[in-house]
Amino acid sequence: MQQQEASSRPQSSAYLNKLSLEIEKKLQRALASPSQRRNLLQELFADIALEVDDRAKDIILSRDEDAITPAEYGANGRLCFYDVLADYYIRSPDSGKPILDLIVQLWSQSFASHIFSLLFHKWLFEVQLDNAEVQLRYSSALVQGATNVFWMDIQSNTRCFQSLFQYLLDEVTLESTRLKKIPIQAQRDLYLLLSRFIFFYNSDILVIELADQLQKLKVEPVLLHYLSQVKILRGMELRMATSTRLKTCLYSFTSPGGPMYPTRAVRHAAWDALDFLFPGVTHDI
Incomplete structure (x- = not known):
């Protein structure tokens, strides 16, 4: 049994190295064949965007200490080849250099x-680069490429690239x-990029932060403004916990007294927001 476990350990790294060599070969073909260049690059892009099949997943999730673990799955438990390779190029930068x-x-x-x-979205932020010009070139390419793939998700109403979005949001913009x-300039471009697509990929975080902000507001005109604007959230797909959190927050403004001590105008505005966002639903929290 121990021999079997030991022999399985190098499988993941060997498999990922093989994938890298295949990517390198296809890029070399694209470079050498101008007439086929676009098709070859499109094929390669489609290949790395594929979800990892069960057979490959068994190898990648092997006992190899360098292997990806279930906790590192992409968004919503979906694991794509680019997720695995992006992690691999952090652990083994030399394997990615010919491709880069x-x-x-x-x-x-x-x-x-x-x-x-x-x-290379993780490599860019987790491997040291000393050349400012190279950093700017790579970060500009990242923003351009991410913009393109996010639009692909929107146009097809899929979320194949949600793990890319989530990494840029959670691990980069929220990690100074x-x-x-x-x-x-690249930081600014990245903020703008994420703001354009956050409603599509992660509207929950906006609603959670909004609910927290509402409960901190004490100035009546500002609170009334927020309660009037919150109606734009109608129809947004949210997790049940997030929806309940927003509903509970709004409901806390509908009764006089503590802990919110809302004015009459605020109470009416809160009821209006509740009725608009949750029509036909009883507001028993």
Whole structure:
């Protein structure tokens, strides 16, 4: 049994190294064949965006100490090849260097920035880069590529690239040490990018923060403004816990007395917001 476990340990790294070599070969073919370049890059992009099949998952989730663990799955338990490879290129930067060099030579081609953003979004923030010009070039390519793939998700109403969005939101913009690794202009571009797509990928975080903010507001005109604007949330797909949290928050403003001590105008505005956001639903919390 111990021999079997020991022999399984190198499987994940060997498998990921093999995948990297295949990616490198396809990029070399694209570089050598201008007439087929776009098709080859599009094929490669589609390949790395695929969800990992069960057979490959068994290998990737092996006992190898470098293997990805179930806790590192992509968003909603969906594990794609780009998720696995992005982690691999942090642990083994040398394996990604030939691929990165080829992508740089193909910068101006369609799908090059898509591929870069999927494979190297973690590498950019977690591997030390000393050249400011290179950082700017890579961060610009990341924003461009991420913009393109997020639009693909919107146009197809899928969330294949949610783990990319979630990493950029949770591990970069909310983590100053990583965010500061890219130039100021790139930081601004990244904030703008995430703000454009946050309603699609993670509207819950906005609603949770809004509910917390509402309960801190004490100035009546400001609170009335918030309660009138909160109606834009109608129809938004939220987790049940988030929806209940918003409903509970609004309900706390409907009764006189503590802990909120709302004025008459605030109570009416809160009821209006509840009735608009949750029509036909009794407000027993």
